[in-house]
Amino acid sequence: MAISEISTKFLAAKKAKGLSFADLEAKLGYDEVWIASVLYRQASASEEEATKIVEALGMGSEFVEYLTECPMKGGLDPLVPTDPLIYRFYEIMQVYGVPVKAVVHEKFGDGIMSAIDFSIDVEREENPKGDRVKVIMCGKFLPYKKW
Template sequence: MLTKQEAAAAVRAAKARLGVSWAQLGEAVGRPVAWTTAALLGQHPMSEPEARAAADVLELGDDVVQALLLQPTRGALGAAVPVDPTMYRFYEVLQVYGPTIKELIHEKFGDGIMSAINFRLDVQRVPDPAGDRVVVTLDGKFLPYQW
């Protein structure tokens, strides 16, 4: 049986070989593109119809389908501090703005957190005369602490 990481590698290889986009896979699976991408990279379990739809588009076998059904170990990047420049910049953003985000959430909502379970993510490219902008929207439900 393949691991989720091995299945993710097979997905990425097939995606590149076939020229399929993450958006096309999201459409085939019937889920948002960010959720589908995370699932195919091993961060969410998929239902059998979802896994089968992705595997069909990517011309992958039952071994990949079975791996996509497994429960993941979420957040498993392999290193405490990501070294990939794109991921590291998010780490850097949280180092600089994390305390500010926390303060603003507490000021606007009270004592609690933003859920990463009840969560939506969107990535957009926005044209700008000084160079295109990356707009990342993190949309999580507020969960108050209960004492």
């Protein structure tokens, strides 16, 4: 994913302010992954949310509208991503996709986990053998409609 020009400006402002996404979460009360998604133009904010974010970054109000637009989402290139951190999610899907599907169907019936009515969190889990990354995805179960 080429980082868009506008995202680059937001990230530069954030860096200049010396703020981490966790700092923004603490300051604004929104989750850090969601804030990152807004700045990388993968999610849109309301006027109010955008104003708060822009202010926290010390940017002018003319930047608000860039965060309220519904972005063209996705765009990782190539289709199978080459960055090792991001690829691991592809690998997890390749290896555990079918087993997870089987378990979801047993627990919920035919349907899916929504990726829209959805949140994703990243936590650091301390562990004497080496800390662990915890990624928690939580999406509404959507049963298939019959008609």
